[in-house]
Amino acid sequence: xxxxxxxxxxxxxxxxxxxxxxxxxxxxxxxxxxxxxxxxxxxxxxxxxxxxxxxxxxxxxxxxxx
Numbered sequence: 001x002x003x004x005x006x007x008x009x010x011x012x013x014x015x016x017x018x019x020x021x022x023x024x025x026x027x028x029x030x031x032x033x034x035x036x037x038x039x040x041x042x043x044x045x046x047x048x049x050x051x052x053x054x055x056x057x058x059x060x061x062x063x064x065x066x
Contacts, residue, residue: 011055013048015041024048028055 022044038044
């Protein structure tokens with residue numbers, strides 16, 4: 001798979017070169033931020049995709065009624 005799968009269209013992802021690494025930043029619909037560094041652009045994409053899936057799963061769990 002060439003492009004990462006983003007489970008939600010609500011999160012916004014931005015990538016930027018940061019010296020010899022790449023930084024990624026995920027912005028959630030409620031204004032929260034998750035960020036990190038990766039050694040290359042592809043790894044940054046995969047890290048952001050994973051973070052998006054985690055944020056989506058945690059949000060879905062928070063909304064459940066037990």
